[in-house]
Amino acid sequence: MTDQTSSSEAAQTPASRSRLALITGASSGIGQVFAHRLGAEGHNLIVVGRRRERLEELVAALPGVSVRPLVADLATDAGVQAVAEVCAAEELSLLVNNAGVAHYMPFTVLPADKASELLRVKVAAPTLLARAAVPGMVARGEGTIINVAGMVAFGGPAPAQGRAVYTGTLAHLVALSQQLHLELSPQGVQVQVLCPGVVATEFHERQGIDLSAMPRMSAGDVVTASLRGLMLGEVVCAPGAERTDLLEAVFGADLAAFHGQSPQLAQRYRMS
Template sequence: MTDPTVTGPGLRTALVTGASSGIGEATARRLAAEGYRVVAAARRRDRLDALAAEVPGVRAVTLDVTDQASVDALAGSLDRCDVLVNNAGGAFGLEPVAEARVDDWQRMYDVNVLGALRVTRALLPKLVASGDGVLVMLTSTAAFVSYEGGGGYCAAKHAQSAMTETLRLELCGEPVRVVEVAPGMVKTDEFALTRFGGDAERAAKLYEGVPDPLTADDIADVIAFAVTRPAHVNIDRLVVRPRAQAAQHKVHRVTSGS
């Protein structure tokens, strides 16, 4: 039985994966402010419950995008889905290919690529049935430019970007817009920390000296912009970087005393 506080006739519903922190949490907050009934989904239920208690219109739902049964259970519980934000993802490790950990690469593919595939496939019929569905795929500038130590993450994001482009072709003529948002350097509480296995010092160095890297709210703002365009307007791809980052390899850093 579907909980009417999650969805219901006439209520435009947005599902945000990876909503327990960072960009996902910020997006859930922003879409709720835009008037959507937001289903905030992730594994860490305690964080989701805290978010739902704070933000009206947000409902917490446990979801593991690497588990097909978990995805199917969520999809089956929703009467409708107007917006899907595939945000769940992550980077693990920064070793060169010659020293890469296969387990890290497997995790990156399973979450970033196959996770997005599982959720998209499960929710696509509801996006079509809404009459104006919006599918947002959070990729990265790593989807377009590779860098040393980023082989696994870049490969996963390249694959996710390719899936997005393919979906746009395959859904041409259907009432679904397919949007790719590709952030550059975004400073969140967990992304770099996760990548370096909890090493806070290494994580901090990633942003050291960079004036005003992007925040999760910056990306949520961009997602909300794309989602709230008129039904005939599709934002194919938005690449978003901080002013200090001209390219993957070109980042302005301020040294102490300068």
């Protein structure tokens, strides 16, 4: 189901009116904080979520901001198409691909429909929404895309039973964002992948996981890191990683492996 309505608009300058941000998963957690922070900075907002009542609460909480709620389920083709059409039609300054779902369970028992939902929400939706928004950004010579992933994206070799598909989707967002940065930055489009650790939101509660005893970062700190990271020119923003050299080592090793190949069969695969 999709629905787009208008909300109250405060008197704004022409410059602030020209700044339009679309945020998916805006009804709670990190997305909600992005909405409040960007609204306070002068952005008009299009907020996307599955729960109409939550979006209406967000509209009411931002009386001085132009907010358009868009009810859409990004786990469906219809939902992705509806939001993609808005991304293509509007002059977006900023796209925040934040919508998320987890479905932590062993791969052998993960239902196909839940695996599909994961892939749609965290792979297909951000890819297709960015694809819809980018031509306009390139034509205008400016724009920003933030893809919200997580530090689990770097946890492929780590023991984390029940997160194989989820980890894969976040790794996709990291690689996608890095490649989009290389392709689009010369054309004025900035791309960031935001990789927080465990965050104090409803995300895990909706999976039936109680992490209340675990130290967690606030959603506000995550958003602060993201916006500051944009100013610093970071492509990969890791809010809780004090040592950025560790991330640089990961990416350096990736490049070394990529450039370390040859057209010759590696010795270990040759018959003796």
